[in-house]
Amino acid sequence: MARHRTDTSARFNEGARVGDYRIERELRSEDTGLVYTGTHIVLPRRAAIKVMHPAQAYMRALAVQILREACVLEALSHPGVPRVYECGVLEDKRPWVALELITGDTVAELVARQPLALPDLVTMLHAAADVLEHAHARGVVHNRLTDASIVRTPQRAVPFSVRGWGDVVAHDSNLAAEPSGDVHDLGLVAFRALTGAMLREGDTVSAIAPSVPAALATLVDDMVAREPTARPTAAEVRERAHDLALELAPASPRAVTSDVPKHVEDSPSSFTIRIHRSG
Amino acid sequence: MRSAHAIHAARDPPGMASAAQFCVETLGDYAVDRELPASPGETCAEATHRVLPRRARLRIAQHRDAGIRLMREACILEALRHSGVPRVFEIGVTDGLPWIADELVLGTPLAAPIPVEQVVLVIRDACAILAHLHRRGVVHDGIWLDAFVRTDDRGMCLTNWTRARLGEPEDGKADVHALGTAIYAALPGSAPLGVVELVDRMVAPDTARRPSAAEVAQEAARLAEVAGGFDDPEIEEVILLTDLSRDPVPAISKPKWTPAPALAIPVEGRAPIAILKQRT
Numbered sequence: 001m002a003r004h005r006t007d008t009s010a011r012f013n014e015g016a017r018v019g020d021y022r023i024e025r026e027l028r029s030e031d032t033g034l035v036y037t038g039t040h041i042v043l044p045r046r047a048a049i050k051v052m053h054p055a056q057a058y059m060r061a062l063a064v065q066i067l068r069e070a071c072v073l074e075a076l077s078h079p080g081v082p083r084v085y086e087c088g089v090l091e092d093k094r095p096w097v098a099l100e101l102i103t104g105d106t107v108a109e110l111v112a113r114q115p116l117a118l119p120d121l122v123t124m125l126h127a128a129a130d131v132l133e134h135a136h137a138r139g140v141v142h143n144r145l146t147d148a149s150i151v152r153t154p155q156r157a158v159p160f161s162v163r164g165w166g167d168v169v170a171h172d173s174n175l176a177a178e179p180s181g182d183v184h185d186l187g188l189v190a191f192r193a194l195t196g197a198m199l200r201e202g203d204t205v206s207a208i209a210p211s212v213p214a215a216l217a218t219l220v221d222d223m224v225a226r227e228p229t230a231r232p233t234a235a236e237v238r239e240r241a242h243d244l245a246l247e248l249a250p251a252s253p254r255a256v257t258s259d260v261p262k263h264v265e266d267s268p269s270s271f272t273i274r275i276h277r278s279g
Numbered sequence: 280m281r282s283a284h285a286i287h288a289a290r291d292p293p294g295m296a297s298a299a300q301f302c303v304e305t306l307g308d309y310a311v312d313r314e315l316p317a318s319p320g321e322t323c324a325e326a327t328h329r330v331l332p333r334r335a336r337l338r339i340a341q342h343r344d345a346g347i348r349l350m351r352e353a354c355i356l357e358a359l360r361h362s363g364v365p366r367v368f369e370i371g372v373t374d375g376l377p378w379i380a381d382e383l384v385l386g387t388p389l390a391a392p393i394p395v396e397q398v399v400l401v402i403r404d405a406c407a408i409l410a411h412l413h414r415r416g417v418v419h420d421g422i423w424l425d426a427f428v429r430t431d432d433r434g435m436c437l438t439n440w441t442r443a444r445l446g447e448p449e450d451g452k453a454d455v456h457a458l459g460t461a462i463y464a465a466l467p468g469s470a471p472l473g474v475v476e477l478v479d480r481m482v483a484p485d486t487a488r489r490p491s492a493a494e495v496a497q498e499a500a501r502l503a504e505v506a507g508g509f510d511d512p513e514i515e516e517v518i519l520l521t522d523l524s525r526d527p528v529p530a531i532s533k534p535k536w537t538p539a540p541a542l543a544i545p546v547e548g549r550a551p552i553a554i555l556k557q558r559t
Contacts, residue, residue, distance in 0.1 A: 042350065042370055043357040067330055074331040086369045087330055
C-alpha cells in the first residue's frame with residue numbers, strides 16, 4: 001500500500017501529509033484510531049482520515065479492524081454510508097484509511113438543541129433503517145449505532161447518513177452480531193429523541209409521551225423489545241416509517257421516498273392519465 | 280513482478296490513436312488483471328485493489344498533454360459526485376506521468392434501436408445526469424448513445440469523460456443537442472408523439488428554442504409518468520394524452536386541422552396505444 005510522502009509523527013499537525021492528503025485538523029479520537037480532516041493535494045476532495053493510534057501500534061487486531069472497516073464500507077454502496085477513498089500504511093506500519101467526510105449535525109446535537117419534530121424523527125428512522133437494511137442484506141452489522149453516529153445531511157442525496165462504522169461486523173466474523181441489535185440501537189435513539197429519557201425496564205413511549213402518535217410509539221416500542229425475535233427487521237422499520245411519513249405529511253407524500261431528482265420531482269404535471277382496459 | 284515504473288508504453292503525440300500496451304503488473308495498490316481499450320494518449324487496464332474489495336479501471340497518460348487531460352477529468356469527476364457519474368478512487372504519478380484509478384462501470388451501453396417503451400425513460404435518466412453536470416458548469420462534450428451505460432445496481436451511468444470541460448450553463452445545450460441527435464437516430468419506427476416532439480425540440484438548431492437538460496428531464500419524467508403503463512404487462516391499453524393542438528404534419532392545402540378523435544400507433548407485441556387529443 002502507498003507509503004510515500006507520508007509523515008510518521010505520532011499525532012499529525014496541520015499541514016502534515018498522509019498519502020496524498022494534507023491534514024487540516026484532528027477531528028476526534030475513536031477506539032481504533034485518530035480521525036483527522038484532510039484535503040487531497042490534487043482532487044477537489046476533503047476526507048476523514050483515520051489513522052491507527054500510535055499507542056496501539058503493536059495491536060495487530062486493531063490494524064486489521066481498521067482495514068476491515070474499510071473493506072466493509074467499500075462493499076456497501078449506499079448514499080447514506082461514507083465512501084472509502086483509499087487506504088495505506090505509514091512507515092511505522094500503522095494503517096490509515098481516507099473516508100468520505102460526512103459533515104452535519106448529529107441526532108444527539110439536534111436533540112440537545114431542541115426536540116426533533118415528529119416528521120424529522122420519522123425521516124431519520126426511515127433513512128437510518130434504509131441504511132441498516134442495505135447493510136444487513138449484505139451480512140453487515142453496524143454494531144454501535146448511537147445518536148452520535150446518525151448525521152443530518154441535507155446536502156446529500158439522503159436526509160440522514162450513518163457513520164461511525166468502526167465496530168462493524170460482517171457475517172463471516174467470529175464476532176458475528178445480530179442485525180436485530182442495530183434495530184434495537186436505532187429504537188433507543190428514537191426513544192430518547194421522543195421522550196428525552198433513557199430506556200428503563202418496562203418503559204414505553206406511549207406511557208412517557210402520550211402525545212406521540214400511536215403508530216410511531218408502537219413502532220419504537222417494538223424496536224426496543226427485549227426479545228430480539230420480537231423486534232421488526234430494518235426493512236420493516238423502513239416500511240412502517242414510510243407509512244408514518246405519509247400520515248404525518250399528507251401534502252408531500254413522496255418526501256421520504258425521493259429517488260427522482262428534485263428538479264424532476266417538483267415539476268407540476270400538466271398531463272392527466274386514464275387507463276382503460278380493453279375488453 | 281515488475282515495478283510500477285516499468286512502463287513500456289509508446290509515447291504517442293497528442294490526438295494520435297494509441298497502440299501502446301498496458302505493461303504494468305501493479306500500480307499503486309492495484310494489481311492489473313487485463314488490458315482494456317484506451318482513449319488516445321492513454322493506456323488502460325482493469326485492476327483489483329490489493330486490500331479493498333474493489334475493481335477499478337486504471338489509466339496511465341502516455342505524454343504530458345494526456346496527463347493534463349487526465350488530471351482535469353479526475354478533478355471534474357470528483358467534483359460532480361452523482362450516481363450517474365463514475366467515481367474517482369485515486370490518482371498518482373508513475374514514471375513522471377499521471378495515472379488515475381476510477382470506477383469500472385459494468386453494464387450495457389445504450390444501442391440503437393431503443394425499444395419504444397424505454398425511449399422516454401432513457402431520455403429522462405440521461406438528461407437528469409446532464410442536468411446535474413450542467414448546473415455545476417460542466418459540459419460533457421462527448422455525448423453519444425454508447426456513452427450511456429445501463430448498470431444493474433445504479434441505473435444509467437454516463438462514461439467517456441475525456442472531453443469534459445468547464446463552460447457556461449448555456450453551453451450545456453450542445454450536450455442536449457448531441458443526445459437528441461443520438462436518440463433521434465435510435466428511435467424505433469413508431470414512437471409516442473410526445474416523445475418525438477420532445478426529441479425535435481432537443482435537436483432544434485436555434486439554441487434559444489432548445490430546452491435545457493433539466494427541462495428535458497422534467498418533460499420526460501412527465502411523459503414517463505403518463506406512459507407508466509408501458510412497463511406494466513397487466514395494462515393492455517394506455518390512453519396517452521398529449522398535446523395535438525397543432526398538426527404534426529405541415530398542412531399544405533388544409534385550411535384548418537381538425538384533430539382526430541383517436542390515433543392508434545401500433546407497438547410491437549402489444550395492443551395499440553391510443554393517443555387522444557387533450558386541451559388543457
